[in-house]
Amino acid sequence: MRLLDNIYAGERVSAADAVRLFELNLTELGAVADFRRRQAVPDERVGYIVDRIVNYSNRCVACCEFCAFHADAGMIAPYDLSFEEIIEKIGELVVGGGTQVMLQGGLHPDHPLDWYLDLLRCVKTSFPHIWLHSFSPAEIVHIAILEGMSHGEVIGRMKTAGLDSVPGASDLLVDSVRRRVSPRKCTRGQWREVMLALRDADMVSSATMTYGLDETLEERVEHLCFVRTVQDETGILQAFIPWSFSPANTRMCEVAPAGGVDYLKTVAVARIVLDNVDHIQAGWLTEGPELAQLALCMGANDMGGVLTEELVVQAAGIHTRLTAADMEDLIQNAGKIPMRRDSRYQELGHEG
Numbered sequence: 001m002r003l004l005d006n007i008y009a010g011e012r013v014s015a016a017d018a019v020r021l022f023e024l025n026l027t028e029l030g031a032v033a034d035f036r037r038r039q040a041v042p043d044e045r046v047g048y049i050v051d052r053i054v055n056y057s058n059r060c061v062a063c064c065e066f067c068a069f070h071a072d073a074g075m076i077a078p079y080d081l082s083f084e085e086i087i088e089k090i091g092e093l094v095v096g097g098g099t100q101v102m103l104q105g106g107l108h109p110d111h112p113l114d115w116y117l118d119l120l121r122c123v124k125t126s127f128p129h130i131w132l133h134s135f136s137p138a139e140i141v142h143i144a145i146l147e148g149m150s151h152g153e154v155i156g157r158m159k160t161a162g163l164d165s166v167p168g169a170s171d172l173l174v175d176s177v178r179r180r181v182s183p184r185k186c187t188r189g190q191w192r193e194v195m196l197a198l199r200d201a202d203m204v205s206s207a208t209m210t211y212g213l214d215e216t217l218e219e220r221v222e223h224l225c226f227v228r229t230v231q232d233e234t235g236i237l238q239a240f241i242p243w244s245f246s247p248a249n250t251r252m253c254e255v256a257p258a259g260g261v262d263y264l265k266t267v268a269v270a271r272i273v274l275d276n277v278d279h280i281q282a283g284w285l286t287e288g289p290e291l292a293q294l295a296l297c298m299g300a301n302d303m304g305g306v307l308t309e310e311l312v313v314q315a316a317g318i319h320t321r322l323t324a325a326d327m328e329d330l331i332q333n334a335g336k337i338p339m340r341r342d343s344r345y346q347e348l349g350h351e352g
């Protein structure tokens with residue numbers, strides 16, 4: 001098959017060919033995705049990080065259709081954590097040997113930029129060695145509009161206050177889909193502008209993909225190709241993390257959940273299309289640990305974080321929990337070598 005020959009020869013795939021890849025059976029697709037994974041990251045080590053998400057508030061003006069976390073969805077009463085509560089949670093992570101914190105909320109109706117800067121300084125003063133991989137492009141766009149600032153100004157002020165990197169929470173970067181499911185969140189053009197501003201600030205990021213939002217395969221591939229283009233422009237995307245939409249408790253609960261084969265094919269196609277992103281993460285939190293193990297044979301090479309106390313996915317009815325020891329076992333049982341890593345994907349040594 002000429003398409004497979006071209007991929008094995010290292011050629012970049014077009015959007016049309018990427019859609020055709022979904023027609024392959026899992027064995028063929030997995031083999032070529034694993035080949036591309038070995039070209040990008042040649043050894044059999046699989047990274048993971050001990051981190052904690054701190055969901056500091058669920059008050060959000062975006063009210064996305066696919067989200068069960070924001071207060072208006074009715075699953076979690078409105079709340080705002082105090083700085084003291086946030087520091088206490090991070091202290092628990094530090095005691096457990098964790099190295100990274102993800103401060104995550106929504107598009108808060110009231111917090112000015114100074115609130116975020118005070119929070120960053122407070123965390124860095126208490127825990128200077130914790131890596132703050134926090135907020136999101138949508139939050140930065142929201143704060144920039146509230147303050148009448150450029151994205152670069154907001155990012156520069158946050159970096160000075162202690163922000164180390166920004167997760168690239170991307171949902172699906174197709175504007176027709178975004179108008180349908182998250183019309184008050186940033187456009188994909190604004191998402192790209194934040195990535196360019198992060199590059200200019202010498203900061204790294206990542207990209208994600210939430211699929212199963214009733215999109216077509218062409219739209220899913222459009223997202224992948226857009227991420228590839230932004231990575232060509234910036235080179236700051238350390239990882240790509242695809243996960244399926246969890247419809248329970250959302251306004252889109254009538255949408256059928258995507259299946260396991262669809263997930264594995266999506267991971268494999270992501271690895272093949274994203275020839276410029278080294279690390280593809282297996283989504284144990286949304287897909288379950290067993291499917292995540294299989295993803296490690298389909299192009300993924302990283303398990304992401306143990307993510308203590310994540311609330312966004314819990315709000316959609318998913319309660320999977322893993323410790324660092326569980327993570328090491330999972331990776332080993334998949335025939336791979338666990339590698340506890342830092343936020344820059346460098347080895348910290350593994351337990352065990």
Ligand code: SF4
Nearest residue numbers: 060062063064067106
């Ligand atoms: S996905 Fe994020 S931006 Fe959208 S409603 Fe939920 S918290 Fe708000």
